[in-house]
Amino acid sequence: xxxxxxxxxxxxxxxxxxxxxxxxxxxxxxxxxxxxxxxxxxxxxxxxxxxxxxxxxxxxxxxxxxxxxxxxxxxxxxxxxxxxxxxxxxxxxxxxxxxxxxxxxxxxxxxxxxxxxxxxxxxxxxxxxxxxxxxxxxxxxxxxxxxxxxxxxxxxxxxxxxxxxxxxxxxxxxxxxxxxxxxxxxxxxxxxxxxxxxxxxxxxxxxxxx
Numbered sequence: 001x002x003x004x005x006x007x008x009x010x011x012x013x014x015x016x017x018x019x020x021x022x023x024x025x026x027x028x029x030x031x032x033x034x035x036x037x038x039x040x041x042x043x044x045x046x047x048x049x050x051x052x053x054x055x056x057x058x059x060x061x062x063x064x065x066x067x068x069x070x071x072x073x074x075x076x077x078x079x080x081x082x083x084x085x086x087x088x089x090x091x092x093x094x095x096x097x098x099x100x101x102x103x104x105x106x107x108x109x110x111x112x113x114x115x116x117x118x119x120x121x122x123x124x125x126x127x128x129x130x131x132x133x134x135x136x137x138x139x140x141x142x143x144x145x146x147x148x149x150x151x152x153x154x155x156x157x158x159x160x161x162x163x164x165x166x167x168x169x170x171x172x173x174x175x176x177x178x179x180x181x182x183x184x185x186x187x188x189x190x191x192x193x194x195x196x197x198x199x200x201x202x203x204x205x206x207x208x209x210x
Contacts, residue, residue, distance in 0.1 A: 003035045006047040010034075010063050014049050020067045024075070028097040029067060034060075036118050037088040056108050058202055060088040061149065065181075065199060069170045070094055072183045072196060073145040080140065082162065084133035084204070085149035089115030089126075095147070096124035103140050105133040107205055134206030136162040143167060151179040152204035159208075160186065172201045176210070 011029050020026060035046040037060055045052050051059040070091070075081070077099035086092055086106035092115065095102050106112035109130045119126050129137070133148070134156040142164035148171035155171055163169055163186045172179035181196040203210045 001035075001044060003033060003043075003046070007034065010047045014064050015067050018064055018068075020064070020071055022071045024098050025067055025071050025094075028070075028094045029063070032090070032093045032097050033122070034063070034090055036122070037090040037093070037115075054088045054111070056111055058087050058108070058111060060090050061201070066091050066094060068181070068196060069147055069149075070098075072170045072181075073147060073168055075100060075145060079144035080142075082137055082140075082143045082146045082159075083149065084136075084146065084159070085202075086112055086115045086128055087149060089119050091147065091149055092119060092126045092128075093122060093124055096126055100145075102126045103137050103143075104128045105131050105137060107131070107133060132206040134158065134204060134208035138162060145169065146171075148172070148204065149201065150204035150209070151176075151199075151201035152209040154208075155182070155184060155191075156204075156206075156208035160184070160191065165189070170196075172199050172204075176203060 035043045038046045038052045051062050054060050079100050081100045081102050083104040086104040092104050112130050116128050136158045141162035146169040151172035167186050169184040173182045181199045183194040185192040
């Protein structure tokens with residue numbers, strides 16, 4: 001398959017028409033080989049406008065949702081970002097491609113190892129640990145941005161506390177079947193909330209999740 005062509009078609013037909021305008025986001029999507037982050041037998045689905053199963057009951061998110069969340073973070077080069085839910089590693093690669101200093105937490109060790117291997121092969125330096133993502137990673141806080149790639153009942157307080165002043169968090173919040181993609185800004189220590197639209201993610205498991 002011509003994955004380079006499919007990558008360009010993904011950007012032109014799935015991202016730009018839906019309002020993804022950040023050139024740094026679009027360029028990252030053109031450069032990162034999404035097909036390497038899905039199982040080999042499913043690579044022909046890699047650029048479909050839908051999630052793809054990656055094992056362990058987890059998915060690689062629909063390209064548009066990854067782009068929307070990334071754009072909402074309003075990232076600058078060298079921003080320190082915490083990712084909750086490494087999963088396939090694709091979102092990690094997009095953020096690393098944009099020049100972020102990235103820390104990522106994955107609950108499932110097998111997924112973390114697989115993602116780390118692909119990211120290293122592609123030359124991305126992402127610090128990954130296995131643990132409860134709802135508690136964050138206090139050691140490297142505060143973060144300029146936090147991205148949560150699983151849906152929880154509320155925003156974990158531990159994550160908000162690790163966000164710097166004027167920092168941004170993108171997180172799906174709702175029940176076990178439907179969430180609202182939510183942008184939370186930290187302004188004078190308070191939450192300023194903006195809803196970005198409905199979505200459905202895998203469950204955010206942990207002490208401050210499900």
